[in-house]
Amino acid sequence: MSKAASTRNTSRSAGASGPLGLLASLTPLLHEWLPRQRWFAGKGRPVSAFSLVSATELLPVGAAPGLLHLLVRAQQEPSAGSGPTGDCYQLLLGVRTSLPPRLATALVGRAAAGPLAGLVVYDALLDPRLTALLLERLRAPGRLGALRFDRDPAVVIPAGLVARPLGAEQSNTSLVYGDTFILKVFRRVHPGSNPDLELPLALAQAGCARVPAPVAWYETTEPEPATLGVLQPFLFGSEDGWQLALHALADGHDFTAGAHALGRATAEVHGTLASALPTAVLRKRQIQHLAAEMTERLETTARAVPALAPYAAGLRTAFDALADLGHAGRVWAAQRIHGDLHLGQSLRARDGEWSVIDFEGEPARPLAERTRPQPVVRDVAGMLRSFDYAARSHRPWSPQWATGCRDAYCEGYAAVSGADPRAEPELLRAYETDKAVYEVLYEARNRPDWLPVPMAAIKRLSTPFPTRAPKLPRRPPQ
Numbered sequence: 168m169s170k171a172a173s174t175r176n177t178s179r180s181a182g183a184s185g186p187l188g189l190l191a192s193l194t195p196l197l198h199e200w201l202p203r204q205r206w207f208a209g210k211g212r213p214v215s216a217f218s219l220v221s222a223t224e225l226l227p228v229g230a231a232p233g234l235l236h237l238l239v240r241a242q243q244e245p246s247a248g249s250g251p252t253g254d255c256y257q258l259l260l261g262v263r264t265s266l267p268p269r270l271a272t273a274l275v276g277r278a279a280a281g282p283l284a285g286l287v288v289y290d291a292l293l294d295p296r297l298t299a300l301l302l303e304r305l306r307a308p309g310r311l312g313a314l315r316f317d318r319d320p321a322v323v324i325p326a327g328l329v330a331r332p333l334g335a336e337q338s339n340t341s342l343v344y345g346d347t348f349i350l351k352v353f354r355r356v357h358p359g360s361n362p363d364l365e366l367p368l369a370l371a372q373a374g375c376a377r378v379p380a381p382v383a384w385y386e387t388t389e390p391e392p393a394t395l396g397v398l399q400p401f402l403f404g405s406e407d408g409w410q411l412a413l414h415a416l417a418d419g420h421d422f423t424a425g426a427h428a429l430g431r432a433t434a435e436v437h438g439t440l441a442s443a444l445p446t447a448v449l450r451k452r453q454i455q456h457l458a459a460e461m462t463e464r465l466e467t468t469a470r471a472v473p474a475l476a477p478y479a480a481g482l483r484t485a486f487d488a489l490a491d492l493g494h495a496g497r498v499w500a501a502q503r504i505h506g507d508l509h510l511g512q513s514l515r516a517r518d519g520e521w522s523v524i525d526f527e528g529e530p531a532r533p534l535a536e537r538t539r540p541q542p543v544v545r546d547v548a549g550m551l552r553s554f555d556y557a558a559r560s561h562r563p564w565s566p567q568w569a570t571g572c573r574d575a576y577c578e579g580y581a582a583v584s585g586a587d588p589r590a591e592p593e594l595l596r597a598y599e600t601d602k603a604v605y606e607v608l609y610e611a612r613n614r615p616d617w618l619p620v621p622m623a624a625i626k627r628l629s630t631p632f633p634t635r636a637p638k639l640p641r642r643p644p645q
């Protein structure tokens with residue numbers, strides 16, 4: 168019998184392994200371990216309780232090692248972006264009688280009670296034996312307890328690829344298999360299809376070469392479907408746009424060719440998303456709602472970060488201008504977009520081709536908001552802010568470098584899409600302002616040293632553009 172078949176036969180779902188019993192074993196360990204993980208989103212707020220959403224034995228606990236797949240809800244005081252009952256996390260836990268020294272860093276703890284009493288629990292994603300099993304599951308689609316594995320039958324996934332953790336600072340956990348594939352294990356799980364699977368799959372199926380096409384994925388079916396992980400080709404030897412931009416700055420090199428290519432890649436992605444997935448038209452009501460949301464975020468941030476307050480009135484004019492245009496009958500096309508586009512979300516492969524990655528959007532925002540059709544200018548604004556960030560992280564500051572990249576990016580975008588994002592100055596200013604306000608809050612909370620970077624943009628954006636008569640309503644693209 169193959170290894171895959173034997174694991175399928177011995178696997179059990181939550182009911183059989185006793186979810187309440189499992190929590191008795193795991194709760195004390197998770198209280199210590201979970202808040203320390205880089206991907207734990209609720210930092211600074213104590214976890215009051217854990218509840219088990221689902222549990223699936225990928226290898227029985229009696230095996231050496233056992234492998235548990237768990238969805239665990241961590242109950243905390245609510246905060247913006249977290250559900251009312253706390254966030255749900257995906258855990259893959261190994262279980263052994265003792266932990267070999269090579270796995271010491273994976274230790275979660277030794278259970279003192281419940282069905283795992285006396286056994287060592289550890290992060291299975293650091294154990295090559297257990298990550299090999301996960302790949303086997305992805306190679307052999309089918310159901311397993313609460314889990315369902317799926318794949319593109321046209322792509323060969325070789326057996327026996329060894330995984331290494333990516334080791335990047337990230338909000339999920341990625342494993343690189345044999346430098347050939349990368350598996351992204353989503354840590355914070357939201358009901359529904361994760362856009363980081365949905366969009367690359369739609370793009371790849373429509374023939375867009377700007378994404379590493381998903382080759383296998385898995386989801387939970389309990390209590391409702393939710394994407395848990397995606398396997399994609401690993402672009403070996405690629406460099407991300409942020410690193411390339413910083414190297415260019417350090418070496419005094421021009422980056423406009425890279426920015427132009429990135430603009431083209433973004434437009435290709437947008438064009439394909441518009442034809443493959445639903446679109447919408449933003450009219451008066453939606454535009455005013457958008458402007459009101461942006462204004463609300465500005466006001467909340469100005470209360471939290473005193474440095475922003477003196478600029479709030481000037482910044483508000485960006486959102487007022489947007490609302491006024493909506494009121495005057497202006498409409499904008501909306502479609503599925505990346506949602507969190509910046510230089511670090513682009514990879515240049517060794518052959519010079521650019522790919523766009525990480526279509527999750529801003530994970531702190533609710534999924535319904537992230538999957539809503541939005542103007543493409545929102546992505547463009549994200550990338551323009553990123554050029555500014557890169558330029559300002561280098562001494563001496565080179566505003567011309569950022570301006571050159573911004574122009575080249577928009578020109579590249581226009582060369583493919585036929586529409587220059589700079590031709591929408593009010594919309595671009597509103598999205599750039601909204602992004603800069605978000606950055607101010609983020610930097611004030613997490614990296615106060617970086618606060619001057621978004622504050623410089625805040626100063627620029629708080630100066631209103633010269634007033635001009637609103638244009639006539641435009642027909643939305645068909």
Ligand SMILES: Nc1ncnc2c1ncn2[C@@H]1O[C@H](COP(=O)(O)OP(=O)(O)OP(=O)(O)O)[C@@H](O)[C@H]1O
Pocket residue numbers: 333335336337338339340341349351379399400401402403405407511514524525527
């Ligand atoms: N297909 C790929 N080929 C090569 N490297 C990749 C690939 N996909 C992702 N990476 C690398 O892995 C890193 C993390 O990937 P990704 O951004 O998808 O994870 P994330 O958990 O969403 O990160 P973040 O917390 O930054 O949002 C990327 O910055 C990139 O360096």
Ligand SMILES: [Mg+2]
Pocket residue numbers: 338525527530
């Ligand atoms: Mg991400």
